[in-house]
Amino acid sequence: MLRVKGIDVFYGDLQALRKVSLEVNEGEITSIVGSNGAGKSTTLMTLSGILRPKAGEIHFKKEPIHQWPSSKIVELGIVQIPEGRQLFPSLTVTENLETGASFPRAKATRKETMEWVFSLFPILKERKTQPAGTLSGGEQQMLAIGRGLMSRPTLLMLDEPSLGLSPILVKTIFKIIREINQRGTTLLLVEQNVFHSLKLSHRGYVLENGSIVLSGTGQELLKNQHIRQSYLGL
Numbered sequence: 454m455l456r457v458k459g460i461d462v463f464y465g466d467l468q469a470l471r472k473v474s475l476e477v478n479e480g481e482i483t484s485i486v487g488s489n490g491a492g493k494s495t496t497l498m499t500l501s502g503i504l505r506p507k508a509g510e511i512h513f514k515k516e517p518i519h520q521w522p523s524s525k526i527v528e529l530g531i532v533q534i535p536e537g538r539q540l541f542p543s544l545t546v547t548e549n550l551e552t553g554a555s556f557p558r559a560k561a562t563r564k565e566t567m568e569w570v571f572s573l574f575p576i577l578k579e580r581k582t583q584p585a586g587t588l589s590g591g592e593q594q595m596l597a598i599g600r601g602l603m604s605r606p607t608l609l610m611l612d613e614p615s616l617g618l619s620p621i622l623v624k625t626i627f628k629i630i631r632e633i634n635q636r637g638t639t640l641l642l643v644e645q646n647v648f649h650s651l652k653l654s655h656r657g658y659v660l661e662n663g664s665i666v667l668s669g670t671g672q673e674l675l676k677n678q679h680i681r682q683s684y685l686g687l
Contacts, residue, residue, distance in 0.1 A: 454479040454533075454639055455608060460509030460519070462492075462499050469495045471664045472509070476656075477608065479599070482630070482640045484650040484671065486684070487660035493643040494536055496660070497610050500641075502526040503535045513608070528556050531606030538597040542586025546577050547625060549585050549596055553603030562605060569601040573629055591622040598629070602638075609633065610641040615649065627653055647684040651675050 455477040462470040470492050485493050498504045500511060502523035506581050511519040532687045540549050550570060554563040571578035574595040580588060585596055594614060601609055614621040615629065634640050642649055644650035651657050654671035659680065667677060674680050 454514060455641070456512045456518050457496075458473055458502070458510045458512070460499060460511065462495055462506050469663050470499070470506075473660070473663070473665055474509075475658050475665065475668070477639060477641050478656070479639050480634075480637070481655040482642060482653055484642045484644060484657040485653040486647045486650055486657060486662055486674075488684075489645060492662055492663040494612055495531055495660035495663075497612050497641070499645055500531065500635075500647065501525075527604065528558070530605070530608055531610065532601050532604045532608070533610040533613065534597050534601040534612060536612040538593045540585040540593055540596060540600070543584055545582050545584055546588070546596055547581045550577075550600055550603050551578045554565035554605075555562035559603060559605045563603065566603050566605060569683065570602055573632065574599055591618055591625070594618060594622075594626060595629075598626075598633075602633070606638060606641050608641060610643070612643045613645065614642070615646045620686065623649065647680065648675070651680075 457475045459472045459474050460470055461468065473496060487493055491522050495504065498640060499506055502521055506519055510517055513529060513531060524673060536650060538590065550567055554560050561633060576592055577595055581658050585593060618626065630640065631653055642654065651671040651674050657671050657674045658665050660665035667674060
């Protein structure tokens with residue numbers, strides 16, 4: 454579904470990504486793991502059209518999209534849920550969800566999609582008239598994922614969905630991510646939580662200092678000695 458070929462990305466004179474290549478297969482969960490500052494969020498922002506690569510190509514369903522504006526990329530079905538949730542705190546849960554269905558394709562099925570989101574996150578239905586700023590951290594993360602789903606994504610990209618959550622909520626979020634995938638959505642997951650993300654994923658990539666240093670199935674990477682020593686403390 455998605456093919457990234459040798460992209461270089463800069464912030465001014467500072468190179469953040471070096472010859473990054475990866476693939477995301479339709480119907481799968483793919484993870485990009487690595488430590489803070491490795492370039493994971495930069496990769497997602499480049500795929501979303503927020504940043505432009507200075508070299509390399511990005512193809513989505515064989516269509517070159519590396520020079521497309523972010524609005525056109527979202528209309529294509531590539532949706533990013535950013536790190537830090539970035540909700541509208543004064544808007545209600547329902548109003549935040551509705552902002553995710555601003556494109557014609559998503560508007561046509563807004564009611565149906567909202568019911569699906571409420572079935573995934575029953576607590577959001579209970580709190581649908583509450584301002585988003587009054588929700589707990591876990592509830593806000595659920596709302597951020599729900600808002601992304603309102604766009605009816607073909608490829609859903611999640612940036613650090615477990616950040617700042619308790620261990621119990623982390624397990625809940627990853628369980629929901631698996632369910633979203635089982636319902637037919639392809640996912641690209643960026644995470645510092647290496648164990649949970651690789652355990653969940655069909656395929657993974659390890660990003661260090663802006664470069665891909667390892668790739669393989671999730672299970673292969675969990676057994677890799679470098680991963681076990683550097684990220685799992687084993």
